[in-house]
Amino acid sequence: MKELILSKETMSSVEIAELTGKEHYNVIRDIRTLLEQGVAALNFEASTYKDANQRDRPCFNLTKKGCLILASGYDAKLREKIIDRWEVLEIEKQKAILSIPNFNNPAEAARAWADQYENNQVLARNNAQKDMLLTEQAPKVLFADAVVASENSILIGRLANVLKQNGIEIGQNRLFKWLRDNGYLCKCGEKYNQPTQTAMELELFEVSYGSIVRADKSINTITTKVTGKGQIYFINKFLKK
Incomplete structure (x- = not known):
């Protein structure tokens, strides 16, 4: 597996596909869906590989926050792999900081330990932000797991x-009305409460056809x-409202 680009602290969608075992085009699709839903684009930088x-093929470079947002839509095991990967690389980064070239120089050692302390503080804040983000997204995570x-x-x-x-x-009843008022279901006519053309193109609904018999008469049904x-x-x- 390729390593994270630590200098920019991003992970590419190609690396995420390798890490999770998902097809890359599916990861790309998931990211584009998030962008369509209005997530901050600065966490998803369009690129190529x-x-x-x-x-040249399209890909995205994701910040740590972008990775966590994307992972919130995956099942628990895949989320764990992405989070664990970030934690491992953060530990490796801290180990690299500890590699001080000259302990015999007090000034150099003091500066190095000061840098280490500052980086530890940043790491602690990042972990706190990660926990807060996962807590805020818990309802969506639970729902995504169910789907x-x-x-x-x-x-x-x-x-x-x-x-x-x-x-x-x-x-x-209120949900049906909301879907009609917001253009997802037809408001009147023979197609009342059936998906609009736009909703069908977005693959939000499907329609099933059947029939029931009443008083020796067959009635076609559309669900x-x-x-x-x-x-x-x-x-x-709804969670964003």
Whole structure:
């Protein structure tokens, strides 16, 4: 595996793919989804790398905060790998600081120990910020784990229950109204409560067709369901409100 670029303290999306075992294009997709959702772009620097055929391919260089934001959407094991990797490299960096070339020079030794103390303080603050970030993102993390565990689409009523579990007070009827008012579901006509064209292009919903028999008469039914991608999209949208 390639090493982190310690001078800039970033990790490339290629390295994250290698670390987590995910396909690189999937990591790129996840980062672009985060950027579309409005996360700070300064934590995700667009770049390129050379593939096996020496062709330029797109990638991103992520700050530590960017890595933690991205990891919040992955399952617990993958998050742990990314966090552990940062911790290992921070320890290695501290060990490098301890390599003082000349202990016989008191002034040089004093300056080196002062630098070490300052870096230890920075490391402590960074770890505190990491813990705070993970705590703030806990509802989203729990939700993302649930979606990763099951890729099945769910009914809109079930999404309302998931939102409630994440501290968002909204019922099924209010959620339907919100989806209509915000352009995700059609407001009237034969397609009432069915996904709009835009929502379908974003792959937020899927539609299933069926039929029921009543009084010897068959009635066609259309059911709108929220995809796994849609579940992540809407929970993130509500958490930011």
